[in-house]
Structure formats: C-alpha cells, structure tokens
Amino acid sequence: MSHAMRGKELPDEEDLGLLTDLYELTMIQAYWAKGMHDTATFSLFFRKLPAHRNFMLACGQQYAAHLVTKLHFGERQIDKLRRLDMFDNDFLDWLAHFRFTGSIHALPEGTPIFPHEPLLEVEAPIAEAQLLESLLMNYVHLETVLASKASRLVLAAEGRPVVDFGMRRMHGIDAAVRGVRAYRVAGLAGTSNVLGALTHDLPANGTMAHSFIQAHDNEDDALLGFARQYPGTTLLVDTYDTVEAVKRLIAAIEREPTLDIGAIRLDSGDMGKLARQCRQLLDDAGHEHIRITASGGLDEYRIQQLLAGGAPIDGFGVGTALGAASDAPCLELAYKLTEYAGKPRLKHSPGKHSLPGRKQIYRERRSTGEFMGDHLTLRDESAPGTPLLAAIVNDGVFLPEALGSPDQARDASRDAVASLPAALRGLDSAPAYPVAISERIHERRREAEVRLELLSDG
Amino acid sequence: MSHAMRGKELPDEEDLGLLTDLYELTMIQAYWAKGMHDTATFSLFFRKLPAHRNFMLACGQQYAAHLVTKLHFGERQIDKLRRLDMFDNDFLDWLAHFRFTGSIHALPEGTPIFPHEPLLEVEAPIAEAQLLESLLMNYVHLETVLASKASRLVLAAEGRPVVDFGMRRMHGIDAAVRGVRAYRVAGLAGTSNVLGALTHDLPANGTMAHSFIQAHDNEDDALLGFARQYPGTTLLVDTYDTVEAVKRLIAAIEREPTLDIGAIRLDSGDMGKLARQCRQLLDDAGHEHIRITASGGLDEYRIQQLLAGGAPIDGFGVGTALGAASDAPCLELAYKLTEYAGKPRLKHSPGKHSLPGRKQIYRERRSTGEFMGDHLTLRDESAPGTPLLAAIVNDGVFLPEALGSPDQARDASRDAVASLPAALRGLDSAPAYPVAISERIHERRREAEVRLELLSDG
Numbered sequence: 001m002s003h004a005m006r007g008k009e010l011p012d013e014e015d016l017g018l019l020t021d022l023y024e025l026t027m028i029q030a031y032w033a034k035g036m037h038d039t040a041t042f043s044l045f046f047r048k049l050p051a052h053r054n055f056m057l058a059c060g061q062q063y064a065a066h067l068v069t070k071l072h073f074g075e076r077q078i079d080k081l082r083r084l085d086m087f088d089n090d091f092l093d094w095l096a097h098f099r100f101t102g103s104i105h106a107l108p109e110g111t112p113i114f115p116h117e118p119l120l121e122v123e124a125p126i127a128e129a130q131l132l133e134s135l136l137m138n139y140v141h142l143e144t145v146l147a148s149k150a151s152r153l154v155l156a157a158e159g160r161p162v163v164d165f166g167m168r169r170m171h172g173i174d175a176a177v178r179g180v181r182a183y184r185v186a187g188l189a190g191t192s193n194v195l196g197a198l199t200h201d202l203p204a205n206g207t208m209a210h211s212f213i214q215a216h217d218n219e220d221d222a223l224l225g226f227a228r229q230y231p232g233t234t235l236l237v238d239t240y241d242t243v244e245a246v247k248r249l250i251a252a253i254e255r256e257p258t259l260d261i262g263a264i265r266l267d268s269g270d271m272g273k274l275a276r277q278c279r280q281l282l283d284d285a286g287h288e289h290i291r292i293t294a295s296g297g298l299d300e301y302r303i304q305q306l307l308a309g310g311a312p313i314d315g316f317g318v319g320t321a322l323g324a325a326s327d328a329p330c331l332e333l334a335y336k337l338t339e340y341a342g343k344p345r346l347k348h349s350p351g352k353h354s355l356p357g358r359k360q361i362y363r364e365r366r367s368t369g370e371f372m373g374d375h376l377t378l379r380d381e382s383a384p385g386t387p388l389l390a391a392i393v394n395d396g397v398f399l400p401e402a403l404g405s406p407d408q409a410r411d412a413s414r415d416a417v418a419s420l421p422a423a424l425r426g427l428d429s430a431p432a433y434p435v436a437i438s439e440r441i442h443e444r445r446r447e448a449e450v451r452l453e454l455l456s457d458g
Numbered sequence: 459m460s461h462a463m464r465g466k467e468l469p470d471e472e473d474l475g476l477l478t479d480l481y482e483l484t485m486i487q488a489y490w491a492k493g494m495h496d497t498a499t500f501s502l503f504f505r506k507l508p509a510h511r512n513f514m515l516a517c518g519q520q521y522a523a524h525l526v527t528k529l530h531f532g533e534r535q536i537d538k539l540r541r542l543d544m545f546d547n548d549f550l551d552w553l554a555h556f557r558f559t560g561s562i563h564a565l566p567e568g569t570p571i572f573p574h575e576p577l578l579e580v581e582a583p584i585a586e587a588q589l590l591e592s593l594l595m596n597y598v599h600l601e602t603v604l605a606s607k608a609s610r611l612v613l614a615a616e617g618r619p620v621v622d623f624g625m626r627r628m629h630g631i632d633a634a635v636r637g638v639r640a641y642r643v644a645g646l647a648g649t650s651n652v653l654g655a656l657t658h659d660l661p662a663n664g665t666m667a668h669s670f671i672q673a674h675d676n677e678d679d680a681l682l683g684f685a686r687q688y689p690g691t692t693l694l695v696d697t698y699d700t701v702e703a704v705k706r707l708i709a710a711i712e713r714e715p716t717l718d719i720g721a722i723r724l725d726s727g728d729m730g731k732l733a734r735q736c737r738q739l740l741d742d743a744g745h746e747h748i749r750i751t752a753s754g755g756l757d758e759y760r761i762q763q764l765l766a767g768g769a770p771i772d773g774f775g776v777g778t779a780l781g782a783a784s785d786a787p788c789l790e791l792a793y794k795l796t797e798y799a800g801k802p803r804l805k806h807s808p809g810k811h812s813l814p815g816r817k818q819i820y821r822e823r824r825s826t827g828e829f830m831g832d833h834l835t836l837r838d839e840s841a842p843g844t845p846l847l848a849a850i851v852n853d854g855v856f857l858p859e860a861l862g863s864p865d866q867a868r869d870a871s872r873d874a875v876a877s878l879p880a881a882l883r884g885l886d887s888a889p890a891y892p893v894a895i896s897e898r899i900h901e902r903r904r905e906a907e908v909r910l911e912l913l914s915d916g
Binding site for chain 2: 011012015016018019020021022023024025026027029030031033034036040042080081083084086126130133134137138139141142145165167168169170171172173174175176177178179192193194195197198199204205206207208209210211212214215225226229230233240320323324325326329330331332333336337340345346452
C-alpha cells in the first residue's frame with residue numbers, strides 16, 4: 001500500500017503550521033539565529049486585476065486572520081520538521097512555543113477592492129509575520145477568487161437566485177466547503193454541497209440527476225414517483241425530450257391534482273427557446289406557480305444572454321464556470337514587506353514594485369451614494385471618505401467584535417457592489433476605478449529609493 | 459463570532475460522506491423507498507479534452523477508490539442530515555450502516571487518457587454507486603487536472619527538474635496537499651509545500667524570498683549570512699540588480715572560499731539574457747558547479763521558449779500557472795449510468811451522449827513501442843493491445859496488491875507518456891489520438907435506443 005494511503009486522509013488543525021512554503025521556515029530560522037526580532041509590516045494586495053474582472057470581492061481575510069491566532073505546532077508536527085534535517089533543535093523548540101503575538105488590520109469580508117489596496121496588513125516580529133505568508137495567501141486567495149466569480153453571476157442574474165452546483169469541479173474538499181462561505185458572502189442563494197451548506201449555513205439545494213431517470217424504465221414513473229415523495233420538488237425534464245416530458249407532466253397533474261411540483265429544471269438544449277415553450281405550456285394549463293430553473297454549462301455571459309433574450313427562467317444553477325472560477329482561477333496576490341524596524345522597504349525587481357509603509361484605504365461617495373474613488377494613504381493620514389481597514393487582531397488576540405455576522409457581510413457586500421459605478425458592475429472590461437495614492441506614500445517611496453541607491457553606491 | 463468560526467476549521471474523515479451533492483441523497487432515498495436495489499454500472503469519463511491538452515493524465519482514481527471503501531456516516535453526520543428535514547428516520551438508519559459493497563475497476567495512476575475512456579467504473583447496488591458520485595468526481599478531477607498540467611511542464615523542461623511553487627495559489631489546503639501526490643506521479647522533482655512534501659514523500663524545496671533581502675540593510679549581508687547558515691543553498695539574486703549581485707557574490711567567494719553555494723535563482727527580468735550573463739560570470743570565475751534556477755511567471759510555453767533560446771537554466775520553479783492549472787482548471791468529467799439491472803442505459807440530452815455497458819480499454823503499440831491507438835470495448839471483449847482497467851475494489855474490499863508504489867506509478871506514467879505519438883507530447887494541439895469504439899458497444903447503443911423509442915412511443 002502506498003505511503004499516501006497509510007496516513008490519515010485529511011490534515012487536521014495542528015497541521016496548519018506545516019501548510020507553508022519551506023522558504024518561510026528557512027528564512028525565519030535565519031532571522032531567529034541572527035536575533036532579527038524587529039517589527040515588520042507585510043501587506044497583502046494584488047498589482048493587477050485578472051482579465052474579465054472590474055473589481056475583486058475581498059473575502060477570507062477576516063477568517064484567515066482568526067485562524068492565524070490559533071496557529072501552533074504540535075509535537076507530531078515538530079517531529080516531522082526534524083526529519084527534514086534542516087532545522088536546529090533550539091529553533092524547533094522556539095517553533096514549538098510559537099503563538100502569533102502581532103496585529104492584523106483587514107477589510108470587511110465582501111469589500112470590492114482594486115489593485116494596490118491591501119486586503120490585510122500584518123505587523124509582528126518579522127519571523128512571525130513571515131511564517132503566516134503561505135497560509136494567509138492560500139486562504140484569502142481561494143475565497144477572494146471564488147467570491148469574485150460568484151459576484152459576477154449574481155450581477156448577471158439580476159435578482160434571480162443563483163445556486164452553486166460546482167462541488168465536483170472544485171479543487172478538493174477544502175475549496176468545496178470553504179467556497180460556500182465565499183459564495184454566501186457574494187450573495188448566492190444556495191448550494192448543492194451538503195457539507196458546505198451545513199458548515200456555512202447556506203440552503204442546500206438539489207433533487208435529481210439524469211441517472212435517476214435513466215435507471216427507471218419509464219421517465220414518467222421516475223418523475224411522478226419523485227414528486228409524490230418530495231412535495232414541492234424540482235423535476236429534471238431534459239433527459240429525453242423536454243417539451244414532451246412537460247406535456248406529459250401537465251397531463252399527470254390533471255389526473256392527479258395533489259401532485260405538488262415546485263419547479264422544472266432545464267439542463268441542455270436551446271434553453272431560451274425551451275424555457276419559453278415550457279412556460280407557455282405551464283401557463284396555459286394554469287401552472288403559473290411552477291418555476292423554471294436552468295443549469296448546464298452556464299456562466300455569467302450565458303445568463304445575461306438568456307435574460308436579455310427574454311427567457312422566462314426563474315433561477316440558475318452554475319457548476320463548472322463557478323467551481324474553479326474557470327476564466328480567472330488565480331489572482332496574483334502578493335504578501336510584501338513594506339516596513340521593517342521602522343524603515344520603509346521596497347522591492348525593485350522589474351514589474352514588481354510595491355508601496356512602502358502601513359496603509360489605509362478611504363472610499364469616497366458622491367452625493368448620489370455612488371463610490372467616486374479611493375484614497376490609498378499611510379495609516380495615520382486622513383482623507384475624504386470612509387476608512388476600510390480596521391484592526392481585527394491586536395497583540396495576537398482576535399477581536400470578535402470587529403467581525404459581523406455572515407448575513408451582515410453579505411448585505412454590506414451587496415450594498416457596496418451596488419454603489420460601484422455602473423460600468424464596473426457590467427461583465428465587460430470597464431475603465432479602472434480611481435485609486436489615488438497619497439503624496440506621503442510617494443514621499444516614503446522616494447526616501448526608500450534614495451536609501452537603496454546609497455546602499456548600492458556603497 | 460460567525461457561525462463559520464465556531465466550528466472546527468477542517469472537515470474530518472467522518473465528514474467525507476457529507477461531501478456530496480444534495481441530489482445524491484434525495485435520489486438514493488427514492489431508490490431505497492422504492493426498493494430499487496439492482497446493480498448499476500457508472501462510468502467516470504470525459505467527452506472532450508480541455509483546450510491546450512492533447513491527453514489527460516488520469517490521477518487520483520485509485521486513491522479515491524480506496525477512500526470510498528472507508529466511507530461511512532457517524533452519529534454527528536446523521537444528526538446533521540436529520541436537521542435538513544428531508545430524510546426519513548428509516549433511511550437515516552440505513553445510511554448510518556452504509557458501507558460500500560460493490561466493485562471498482564480503475565486505470566493505473568498516471569495513465570494518459572482520451573475522450574470517452576473510463577478512468578474508473580463502479581458496479582454496485584444503485585444507491586451505493588450513486589452515493590459515491592460527488593466525492594469520486596471531486597477527488598479524481600483535482601488530481602487529474604493537476605497531474606495533466608504538471609506533465610506538460612515536465613515535457614517542456616526536457617529532463618530538467620521542475621519544482622512546485624504553487625501552494626499559495628492552489629484552491630485551499632486539500633488541493634495543496636493532495637496536489638503534491640499528483641505532481642509526484644506526473645514527475646515533478648520537488649515542492650515548496652512542506653505538508654505536501656511530508657505527506658506524499660516528495661523532496662521539499664525552497665530557501666528565501668525577496669522579503670528576506672529587503673529586511674536587511676544590505677543585500678550581501680542577507681545572501682552571505684544565509685549561505686553560511688545553509689551550505690549548498692540557493693540564493694535569490696534579483697531583488698535589486700541581478701548581474702551586480704552575482705558579481706559581488708563571486709567576489710565574496712574569492713574572499714571566503716568556504717562559502718558553499720548550490721545555485722542562484724532568477725525570479726524576474728529577461729531571464730534568458732540574465733541566465734546567460736550569470737552563467738558566463740560564474741563560469742569565468744570557475745564556478746561551473748553553481749546552478750542557475752528560474753521562477754516567476756513561468757509556464758510550459760515560457761520554459762520551452764527559454765530552452766529553445768539556449769538559456770543555461772538548470773531547473774524551474776512554477777507557481778501560479780501550475781497551482782490551479784490556470785489555462786485548463788476544469789475538466790468536464792462525467793459519472794454516468796451505463797447499465798442498470800442488466801440493461802444498457804443511455805442519456806439523450808443534446809450534446810451529452812454516453813456509451814452503454816461495462817468497458818475495457820486496450821492500448822496497442824507499434825513495433826517501435828509507440829502507442830498506435832486504443833480499442834474501447836465491452837469488458838468481456840478482447841482486442842489487440844494491453845487492457846488498462848483492472849479491478850481495484852471487489853465486494854467492497856480494496857485490493858492493495860492492485861496498487862503499485864508512487865514511484866512505480868511515476869515511472870510507468872513517464873514511460874507511457876514517452877510512448878505517445880510525438881505530436882501529442884508537444885505543447886500545441888495535435889491530431890486526436892485514435893480511440894476505436896467496438897462494434898459491440900455500438901450494438902448495445904442501438905439496442906438501448908430502440909428500447910427508448912419503444913418507451914417513448916408507448
């Protein structure tokens with residue numbers, strides 16, 4: 001039996017400390033060995049929106065901040081690291097007593113965000129702040145990528161419910177479960193994923209697959225038996241011939257008026273045309289209350305197209321396009337040192353500039369309520385608008401009062417997205433949202449550049 | 459504090475049963491209520507290769523088959539399902555005693571595979587086979603998508619080691635850890651992901667990030683101190699000016715000949731040019747043994763281009779492009795009922811045809827050893843070539859002797875990929891690999907179609 005099958009199937013909480021890139025550990029052993037314990041500020045941000053995105057919905061940063069306050073290494077984990085034969089016993093002892101003692105500022109979950117704006121900032125002794133990098137990035141990346149995709153589907157559906165059908169295409173079970181948290185913040189109405197639904201308190205949806213119909217010798221037996229067993233259910237009507245199935249369904253309701261059918265689901269074919277035909281048949285028979293839902297290869301563009309074409313579809317299930325955010329599965333999140341020992345820090349690699357110092361984002365509204373632009377400032381500056389970054393961890397202690405409920409996050413996120421300039425809420429590329437970088441950040445940058453030049457001249 | 463933060467952070471093994479789409483449970487309750495216990499065959503396959511793929515590397519199917527033999531529902535899971543208020547107590551009692559009793563045939567891990575070929579087939583009482591759908595798909599999808607991407611990187615690197623740097627962009631921690639298993643099968647040389655490396659026994663790689671250089675007031679202090687602490691290490695030389703950093707490094711080795719530097723890493727800029735300049739400087743100083751590695755925005759095309767341009771790069775680290783297989787993050791895997799109660803089953807939805815019956819794949823070689831094509835047959839047929847699907851679970855019992863070691867899987871996979879027609883091993887789209895569908899499958903299909911027509915006429 002292979003090595004992989006001897007172990008437990010899933011990592012547990014104590015393993016979280018090992019969910020790190022090796023270089024974090026080699027670097028912090030070096031900091032530790034050199035006695036470099038000064039405070040560092042790291043900023044989590046991205047430099048560029050992915051193609052097809054006018055904004056990202058920042059998600060996961062408060063959850064991840066909470067997680068790092070619990071991060072520690074158990075005996076088993078320390079033993080595993082010892083086996084790598086790269087770490088001194090004294091350093092491993094230090095790691096065995098590791099607890100995060102620093103502070104974290106973060107955006108509220110579900111905040112629309114733009115290039116160079118920090119999703120969170122960590123201030124801590126440099127080894128601690130460095131240790132968090134890989135885990136924070138992995139957590140925030142996943143939820144931000146998924147929430148941002150879900151937000152586009154919600155916008156395209158114009159108020160109609162969108163349900164997550166993507167579990168089978170999601171990258172592993174952590175993504176599948178934690179993704180539901182992101183979907184909830186972004187405003188999805190439900191999920192087919194049972195564990196995700198139960199863990200993150202989003203309604204569980206789903207009734208039948210084609211295999212259920214195929215396993216019966218007769219489509220009507222399958223559909224009607226199911227409807228009797230599950231009053232108010234949704235019936236999948238496209239296994240053989242959608243329109244014929246709906247006609248027979250209507251006839252069956254005439255024979256058996258107690259049948260209670262909530263909706264039919266279309267999963268293939270010309271869905272606009274089929275939806276209109278089915279709506280007509282149902283309405284003509286007096287079944288205006290039976291809803292029509294659609295699934296099967298849908299994404300935000302297809303949903304927009306169907307609705308623009310007047311398709312009478314009441315709700316959408318989206319799988320593949322959502323589950324791995326397939327048009328933009330990655331965001332180039334960066335976790336960069338911006339200050340150490342009180343001095344601004346810069347990286348000069350081509351195309352990878354960063355902005356020094358601890359920061360704040362102020363978001364300014366027009367009198368109409370629409371967001372007019374952001375001011376990216378140093379943290380102690382003030383600027384017009386509402387400050388977005390707030391302390392969520394202080395001296396290693398998570399501040400639960402800083403955290404709203406998931407429903408509050410969803411509502412605040414919906415309001416914020418609705419306040420974006422209209423072009424940004426569209427599916428096509430819009431002009432960039434204005435983010436003004438403060439003069440004091442520019443000054444800090446020039447300071448850091450002068451210092452670097454002095455260093456390289458010397 | 460939010461609901462999500464009250465629970466444990468990660469699902470555990472008993473939760474695996476809940477990692478399912480709700481419709482699986484509503485369907486199996488319906489089968490159970492109707493006494494439909496006949497044997498079903500489900501086949502896991504895809505209809506179409508994703509763009510940019512000439513083959514997929516089937517991965518995860520044996521691991522997933524092993525997992526389902528352990529699938530069960532604990533008391534806590536049953537209680538959670540009860541809360542959904544959709545399931546009868548008798549059905550939940552049945553579920554509490556669920557153990558998989560069926561059989562599974564699967565391909566060896568790392569097998570190159572083409573449209574319509576089963577990665578695995580499940581035969582079991584229909585409720586059991588249906589219950590596995592979402593979990594099997596999620597597991598096999600992830601590893602197949604990642605192994606297939608990794609395989610392209612390995613091909614592009616032409617024998618040079620490729621290391622996974624992608625943890626921070628991977629979709630959650632299950633993907634990050636299990637991904638390393640897929641990468642190992644596909645032939646990656648190492649991973650930066652510590653837990654992945656320790657769990658799946660692939661070398662852990664990594665030394666330092668830019669932040670380490672930036673935290674020091676002087677680049678040389680950072681690099682030389684690190685080299686003294688970690689003999690043989692790789693130094694990141696592009697934080698400010700790559701060529702200048704390498705010149706100073708060579709001078710430092712002259713002053714301090716005990717410095718043992720294994721490699722330098724380039725992470726930005728014109729890497730082909732920089733690699734040539736650095737190689738020249740190192741060689742001129744007699745440091746031919748110091749290797750040059752590259753990372754930063756690499757994918758298989760960029761690697762191919764660098765090597766075609768003669769860049770003297772000895773190894774590659776790949777992050778974003780690999781971590782979520784960003785050019786093809788999803789594969790449209792289907793898990794379809796192909797037989798129930800001894801009768802072939804079909805789905806007729808437009809564009810979603812499936813092939814009935816239990817199957818086998820025979821892979822035929824030319825006298826040169828190159829694969830010439832596959833024969834997709836019913837399981838009891840014979841055809842030229844080697845049969846690929848083998849029993850891995852019998853009557854609910856996993857057959858460990860059917861499973862090789864991960865090293866065997868990697869070696870077999872490497873040999874199989876090397877036996878593909880050359881065009882398929884290239885990065886560009888190649889003519890489809892020939893997969894001949896047997897006459898008896900066509901017959902079974904016609905049979906099923908006739909039966910469906912009779913049914914719909916009736």
